[in-house]
Amino acid sequence: MEIGISRVHYPVTTLGPGNRIGIWLQGCSIHCEGCISMDTWQFNVNKVSLDELKKVLNLWLPQCDGITISGGEPFDQEAQLIEVLNFLKPYSKSILLYSGYSFSHIENKQPIQNRLIDVLISEPYDHTKSQTKRLLGSDNQKIHFLTTLGERDFRAYLEQPSTKKLDVQIVGDTVWMAGIPLNGMKEIAEASKRDKVTISHSQATIKNN
Template identity: 30%
Template sequence: MTALNVAATHVGTEALGPGVRSVVWVQGCPFRCAGCIAPDWIPDRPARRAEPAELAEELLADPRVTGLTLSGGEPMQQAAGLAELVGRARSTRDVSVICFTGHRLERLRTRPPTTGVPELLAAVDVLIDGVYVAALDDGRGLRGSSNQRIHHLTGRLANCGYDFAGRPRTAEIAVDGPQALLIGVPPTGLLDVFDTAVDAALAGTRPHTPRTSGTCSHTSRKEAPS
């Protein structure tokens, strides 16, 4: 069993793929893309340690969940653990799997950066590959910038009616005590609105840390330390 180093999770969202999904963001990314909206998730440092079986049970706690989305950070840095997570989840429910990565698919297939990459690719239905390039952020689709590609590694979601590349972006905000999590690929201008709103909510109460980010531009978080 390979433990995962997890930055965050969210159970039950419609902002990161078709249907109701659960998301796991792993800690650590080698790319350090300029404009990354989750810089706190870039360093390869201990976050939350979670066993795949435990995490699978958590992500499937909502019976409406029909899919998992794997993000970060960089999922391929923890490919073996994520492959095991997917296997555990699918032993309970036949979920679809979407995975973001800064690596190109060709490189993953010929020169995998870590162990477990072939197993994870075999479990993924849709892979969104390529680093985030802020100048190519066109405000469309389930990717941060237009250089990122959508690969249907299986036919499972190919004809589901969800436009991965061109759909209008949507996002959700989840508030849990002092933490606000922006889930999804943010539409143009939403990050500034999110930051302003959270700053206003925290003003006069206690200081907050800067919002965190992720290489593929699909989550942001602000948190007030206790």
């Protein structure tokens, strides 16, 4: 079985407590306006075998503190997602998953009903809402503690003030960032112009009303 993967990275320190494995799935049908990861929307690209993904994860799982899964939209590849979650669960590392679907749309899905996810962040990103809560792109999004492991790892972490920091990796002319930047990539790109640096990015266009 193949799975669409945008990228996999370790360590990620901005999307949950500790040093986490970050898995970004490729493909999203929701297309939230203002999304900072529009490059992850396209389906049928960046496909790898699940066996290859598992080999990479096995390198990091012994030392990681947890796993954060985002996208793209993980539930748009539900069968592959279940396979990955079943592989990860025996390691007893907390699994945080972001979904742009409303909780009512996915609450009966197998990963949630079988508690394969420890913490779920649901609801579509809304660029018109405020952004004050830790780990949330917009304050309308909801955090669900699905297991005692998730509650143990995340409850105190989420009560701390948001630091708004980013993990940054530079490969050639590409700068890759993990985290939730305040106000998104457009402001970062505009600010860089003061230093005569031009940044192109994949944040979705926000329509002018």
